[in-house]
Every structure is written in C-alpha cells, then in structure tokens.
Amino acid sequence: MPNRPGRVPPATVTRLSLYARQLENLKSSQVSVISSDRLAELCHVNPAQIRKDLTYFGEFGVRGVGYYVDELLFQIHKIIGLNHPWNLALVGLGNLGTALACYSNFSLRGYRFVAAFDNDPHKIGIHLDCDLEIEPVDRLIRICREREVKIGAIATPAEKAQEVADLLTKVPIKGILNFAPTQYHVKEGVYLANVDFTGKLDELAYHLTSS
Amino acid sequence: MPNRPGRVPPATVTRLSLYARQLENLKSSQVSVISSDRLAELCHVNPAQIRKDLTYFGEFGVRGVGYYVDELLFQIHKIIGLNHPWNLALVGLGNLGTALACYSNFSLRGYRFVAAFDNDPHKIGIHLDCDLEIEPVDRLIRICREREVKIGAIATPAEKAQEVADLLTKVPIKGILNFAPTQYHVKEGVYLANVDFTGKLDELAYHLTSS
DNA sequence: TGGTGTGAACAACTTCACAGCG
C-alpha cells in the first residue's frame, strides 16, 4: 500500500495514531471534511507536518477542500493495521496487569486479550472481569500458537521481563509491549515498544526541578 | 547547577532516566567504575551520546578511567530532582488508577501518592492497599495545597481529563502525568507528560503490518 | 595507555513557501 518505499520516521508513526484518534472524534461529531490546519490545531502539531506525514503513504486530500474524515480515517486505520482485530497475550497479573486486562480503550480499537499468564499458583484459574482465565506461564507457547497471538504485553516485575520476552519470542511473537521498568534486548525482527511510566515521571521531575 | 545554561534536548532528559536506572543496577551489583562504552551497551545507545548528554550538566568522568558509579548516579539524581521525595495526587480510581496507587516502582524512586480523588460516591472513603483514602474531587484544590502536591496523575476516562487538568492547574500544580488517551492543552508553565498505551500499541501494529 | 570531553561533520526531522490542481 505505501506509495513510497522509503523509510517512515518513527515520529510520523506516533503521530498517525494521534491523527486517527482525532479523526475518530470528528467522525462521531459528524464532521465530514477537515483541513490540515484545523486537524493540526486539534493534534497540536504543525499543519505542514500532517501533510508531509501523509505523503509517506499516498495522497488522501482534495486540493482546495481538505480531507474527507471518513476516507482519511479509513486509510490511516489501514496503514496502522486497525482494519482487523489483533490478538494479544498478557503476562503478569499483578495490579497493573489486571487493570490492563480490562482496559476498555484497547478493546475499542480492536486489540483483544485472548490469553493471560501468571506463575503464582494462587492466581491460576481465576476468571477476570473481562472473562479471561489466568493460565500458567509454562503453557504460554502452546496457547499463544493455538490462539494466534500476535502481540505480547509484559506486566511482570522487572526481573522476570527478559525471561518472558525470550519465551514470547519463541512462540514466535513479533511485537512486545513492555510495561516493566527495564531495558532489554530482543531478537532482530521482534519489535519492542516500551511504556515507561517511571521515565515519564522522571522527565516531569526534571522539568520542575530545572525551571 | 547546570554548567551550561543552554537548552537541553528532550531526548537527553529521557536518556538521563535510563542511565539512572542502569547505574542503580550497577550500584547494587557492587560495580564502582564504568566507561561510557560499557554503559552505552547496557542502555543500548551510542557511547558518544552518553558523554555528550552529560556535558550539558558538567564534567563527571575521569579521563583514562571512566565514571565512578556512585558519584555519577548521585549527580544524575540531583539533576533529575530525585534527591528528595515528590508528593503526587492521583485522580481517577478505576482499574488503572487503583493499580497505579500501589505501583511500587514509583515509591522506590521517591514518588509518593499523598492523595487520591474520584467522583464516584461508592468509592469515596475506601482505603486502598497503599493506605490512601479516596476523597471527593471537589476537595482536590484544598487538599493538594495542604499536602504540598507537586505532580498530578490523571487516570480518568478521556472525557473528564481536560476538566481535571484545569482543576490541577488551579492548585497550582506544575506537572501533570496523563494516562487518559486524549490530547489536551495546559497553561504555559505547566508541564504535561503523556503515557499513551494505545499509541504504543498502534506503533506495534503498524510495524507488524508494514513488514 | 585509555577513556573522557568536544568541535566539526553528518543525519534526521520539521517548517517554510509556493507550485499545482480541484
């Protein structure tokens, strides 16, 4: 689908997600056409940035008019891959993991947890609110293969994260969303995204400290 | 404390947090000296990058030797502001908020929640595991002033986030850690850090889709 | 000798400014 085979800047991908969410809001509000200027205001970025970002993937606008909300949203969803659901597995059902399992913003976008793993014998067998049963980690590989899991989310303590990542890689799973506050390596070909609460807090603390 | 009054790249600040965590690990492992090459491996960045990042704040190394772990960690903690505790307030005690309140990785680094707010009458008065009582949002301003809260964490649904941010700004609070999947504006002088799970998942989906 | 600190070269990303088209 990409018109340009060239490399897409990582920041462009991040913004694409942002555009998608604003367009979803606009669609709910029955807005049918939007200019890059107006969308830029909503997303808090430069208008030229939006137009440039989009040219990596094609020409979606109409000169003199703007972008049709439905059409652009459809295209961005297709680019990201949100035109079909994604099966996820969750590993580590402490406080954070349990909250993530039921996090409705994931399911709204087509991300669905189809498996949940933990090693604590007291947790095995528990049915979560989202109707998912906690299963033992030693069945992870088999179950992930059976249920065609494409993305693994790691919410274990930092010490266990590398081990779990290696396990997921063996499934093989190509994408890992990591919530553990640690830095680790994954095999070439596996894409790792870190969600780093503590890092963000440190950034805040720095800015409040230095100003 | 900064030797250079010049602007520090945001990416440098993010990496500082990463360096701190690796140095904390090294300290626990009784490593007393480390070179930029070795630290770079651990952090998965370029060695020159580390040295350059540090020069924004001073000269912390010894030529021919490297960096003393204790000393460098102390300096980085001081730069970030981790040499003293930070009082935080949490707003929104759904699944995610409740998990955050008890998230031990925050308290380990000197971040402590000293107030928790929600609007749901059924939740008011509940004592969380971390020994914090849920209080009504309409007391937010007064309580945050009393308890000298410096940072607010928003874990409400997206629709409520802007409203809560405005309230926090009135305290006034200078830093906001936002977990709600929405984009909003804060007054000049307030620093906003977004933790965007869904955005990260979208990035993952994109990479798995386009390769 | 070995590893830091740093100016200079390089690479990446963002913004401008305007051509081109509906």
Next chain:
DNA sequence: CGCTGTGAAGTTGTTCACACCA
C-alpha cells in the same frame, strides 16, 4: 480562490574523530 502536496531551507539531534589529560 483555497488547500493540498512537496522541494528546498532551516533546525535539531547524533555520531565521528581526535585533542587532552589522569
């Protein structure tokens, strides 16, 4: 005429290469 698409300019961030010093 208005707004997109886009080369070119500008800005920011990263890496190199080596002087310098313990």
